[in-house]
Amino acid sequence: MTASTVQGRDPASLRRHNLRTLLRHLHLQGATSRVRLGEVTGLTRSTIADLVGELAERGLAVETGSSRPQSGRGRPPMIVSPREETAYVLAVSVDVDTIGIGRVGLGGTLLEESEARHERGPGDPAASVSQLVRLIHAEVEPFEHAPLAVGIAVPGLVRAEDGVVTRAPNLGWRELNLAERLRDELRFTGPIVIGNEARLAALAEHRRGAGRDCADLVYVSAGVGVGGGIVTHDRLLTGSTGYAGEVGHMITNPGGRSCHCGGRGCWETEIGADALLSQVGVVAPTNRHTALEELFAGAERSDPEVLEAFRRMCPPVAVGLANLVNVFDPRRVLLGGWLRLMLRHTGEELRTALDQLRGLPELPADLRTARFGEQGRLLGAAEAAVSGFLAELR
Amino acid sequence: MTASTVQGRDPASLRRHNLRTLLRHLHLQGATSRVRLGEVTGLTRSTIADLVGELAERGLAVETGSSRPQSGRGRPPMIVSPREETAYVLAVSVDVDTIGIGRVGLGGTLLEESEARHERGPGDPAASVSQLVRLIHAEVEPFEHAPLAVGIAVPGLVRAEDGVVTRAPNLGWRELNLAERLRDELRFTGPIVIGNEARLAALAEHRRGAGRDCADLVYVSAGVGVGGGIVTHDRLLTGSTGYAGEVGHMITNPGGRSCHCGGRGCWETEIGADALLSQVGVVAPTNRHTALEELFAGAERSDPEVLEAFRRMCPPVAVGLANLVNVFDPRRVLLGGWLRLMLRHTGEELRTALDQLRGLPELPADLRTARFGEQGRLLGAAEAAVSGFLAELR
Structure with a gap:
């Protein structure tokens, strides 16, 4: 018994x-x-x-x-x-400009990681798939043992039912069965698990990071876009088709600017990269990532112009956070991407903005920085891979 | 084994x-x-x-x-x-103007129900508590067996930890330990479970109504205010303190009107009773409930002015629904209160408004009318009472 x-x-x-x-x-x-x-x-x-x-x-x-x-x-x-030297998973994080790859031992230790420039073809995922195959082979080759599973974080919608990337706007992918394509080319028979990067980062925070002891947490990350992942009752919220957590497409400014998703006034248009960059006078930069990196560097050296930009972003950031707090009543709200910088440098202003907007002080709004930065996606991909391995264990 | x-x-x-x-x-x-x-x-x-x-x-x-x-x-x-004649719970639904009370047998059948005018004192819950005691006694007296448990739905925030009604603005209650007050006066030793009315209505829909086969559903009800209840992974979402589901206080119009909650631009101010009534030219009515009843009667006889009011309300209603769909990815969205009428009479316009706002067609937005009307709260209170009884079964 x-x-x-x-x-x-x-x-x-x-x-x-x-x-x-x-x-x-x-x-x-x-x-x-x-x-x-x-x-x-x-x-x-x-x-x-x-x-x-x-x-x-x-x-x-x-x-x-x-x-x-x-x-x-x-x-x-x-x-x-x-036994992490023989029992490890391969974690991959596909981003617009880079591909991160790492080996993570059973037990959660990141054994090694590397990053490559993402050699994308225009709209066609073939080049990305080939590069992923090369990178994975190179990562695994020195080792006697194959990985237990592969986990891949992508910036897009991933259907739970079949793992298909239904839409990854910044990569130009649509209805891509990435796992199947990789399986064919890798000749790997273990599980290949694909997940949305922000959901996976939330999973990593829940299992190993700043949300380890939280049964209910909201994770929000802002970079070029705005992603999120939600844990309720100690489980990553998937929703009915696997897309739950699209917090960037809450409409926080009805009648606002058009969003690339096809909607209007989405939180992502209000607080995404373009909105942030325009606060420091950068409009339509040739390379958004470089422009963001410069802005982040400015924040790190407390550049007054950047801190002022953060301050001006506090109200629109607070609107979305208020909504999430009122709907989920999370024990903790974890901020990732540049929201970590915002919380670190202008946290007081952000909390004040949130308090001024929200009328329900009964619901706690405990804002914290996420533990993991860029690595969160990779670690989350590893966690998803381990879960995939366990589910298929024979 | x-x-x-x-x-x-x-x-x-x-x-x-x-x-x-x-x-x-x-x-x-x-x-x-x-x-x-x-x-x-x-x-x-x-x-x-x-x-x-x-x-x-x-x-x-x-x-x-x-x-x-x-x-x-x-x-x-x-x-x-x-055996419902001896095994039943008492369900109570406290509203601003009325108190509903019913006996619900184990198995979920509403055996009988009645309604009384709510004789409230100004701000002081004493009159309400006394009336509840009288009503409960009157309901139970004819029967040999005491109820297994009592469940009470209230229009306010209820703290999960101790069942205290922390705030019920329309009743003027604050930090009221209703269960304790009733237990003392009723001399009833069984469980007394207090819950937010919209959350309980969602529970009723999930267990017995239009969401019976749905592991993930969002329930939204509009009356004087706007309430909600969310089911994820087949469980009613409680959040960390029991307040999850305050969908009426999502900010859907930043910079909009002040909300009684202390916030600004809450969904409730955009689509609540006052917003709806103002669409038919009724501003600051002496009795909002009566004014609403008249409006609803107008909808039932397809009064063009009322249908036009519903049509004009579609966009602000759709904003909140879009947010909930994008965040929760529910299998179904159940509409209660006057949103049932809106869906029935101007459903096409509502769906169109939602499609125009939302940029993520991948997430299904399956709008349905809730099965239960006013009774949902009562039935939900009964379900919560049964759960309370089972949890304390000795």
Whole structure:
């Protein structure tokens, strides 16, 4: 009679379920004693020993400490750890100008990462797919073991049902089955999980970052566009088709400027890159990313013009945050992208703007900077990959 | 080894857990054969027989059909049903002008309901509390059995932690521990559950109404104010303090009119009673409820002036709906209050307004009328009461 015994399952299915439970625990909590694994799963000592044996055999976990069944006084307990040198996932973050790639061990450690310039073709994803294949091969080649799974963060809508990137406006992608294309070219049979970058960054914050202890959190990140990810009841909100969290397309200024999405007055048009840059007099820059980088550098050295731009952006940023707080009642609101800089440099003004707009002080509006910067997407992709691996574990 | 066996529980606790599982099933699914109960819970035939025996003894369930352990051909199976004449909850819906009260049997049937004029004192809840006590006594007195629990829907913020009504602007209540006040005066020891009326109406729609098969739904109701309730992953969204779903206080018109909440440009100021009434030339009516009733009657007889008012309200209604769809990606959006009339009479215009505003057609915006009208709050209060009863079942 244990939490891990599930009705109507055959022994093989039950064993998989138990292996998954153990691995999930090791991944999220790290090294754990056999005794503790027994407490957590409710499984008997011999079942734990047996399962840990299988995990070790499969290169997924490693055990240290005494192997005597009854450890005497002072004898070290048996500690089970994820074996990250052989059990790792590949995480990829596709952005407009760059592609980030990294190996993340079971347990969540980023073992190494690199970045390449994204060699995009105009509108056609073929060049991107080829480059992804090359980068993934190069990353994996030095290692004897294949990754357990691949996770890829993209700046676009990803349909939950089949992982298809239905729309990635800044990449010019539409209805792209990226996983299928990669699977064919990579000849990789493990799970390939595709996700929206902001949702994945939210997942990383929830599992490993500034939202680790929060069952209900809202994550908002502003860069060129505005993305978000929401955790409710300790789960990443997916919605009915996988698109939940499109906070950038809340309409915060009806009758405002047209948005690239086809709508009008979206939060993204009010606080996105163009809106921010126009505050420092930069209109239609040749390279938005470079212009943003310069602005961010200005913020870091407390350039008065940049700080004034942040100040002027506080009210429109606060409108969207107020909406999210009133709708979700999150324990914490995590700010990513340049909103981290805004909170750091003009946090008081942002909080004041939010207080002036909002009439419901009962709902807490605890604004915090996200723990991870650019890395959040990569770490989130890794988390999604691990989840994909666990779901398909045989 | 069953789904209902839970690690680390003592036999008494396990038995309560199993009783709860059976009762929850009977409440939501109605009459069920013993065989099916076994399949659903994974419990053995003899355990089911034993538990059903206890439920019958406690007046919670009743059994019909053959009692032979091995029923032969053509013999009717043993059917277990909730026993609503002895197992019922009391549901109360407190509104500005009225108090509704009803008995709802385990299984969800509204056995009877009545309505009284709400005799409020100015700002002081004492008169309301006294009236509630009288109404509840009168409702229960004719019956031998006390209710299993009492559920009360209020138009205000209710803190999840302790059930305190922190703010009910239209009633003038603040920090009112209604459950405690009632418990003292009623001398009722069962659970008294307080909830926000719109959240409870959403719960009723999810369990028994137009959202029964929807894991992700948004419910919005417009009356004097605008309320909402959200279901994600098959659970009513509570947020960190219980206030999630304050959709009426999304800011949909920054710089717009002041809202009674203290904010500005809230959706409620844009589409609430005053905004709607002003569309038919009624400004600052002496009785908003009567004025609204007249307007609704006009809609029912397709009064052109009222339909034109609905048409003009479509764009501001659509702004808030667009935000909710983009953030939650719900499978369905259920409209209550006068939004039901709007959808029925000017649904095409509303859908067009929504399509024109929204730039993300990938996210479905399936607008439907809520199944329950005013009764939704009462039925939701009953559902919350049953949940409260099950949670405290000993």
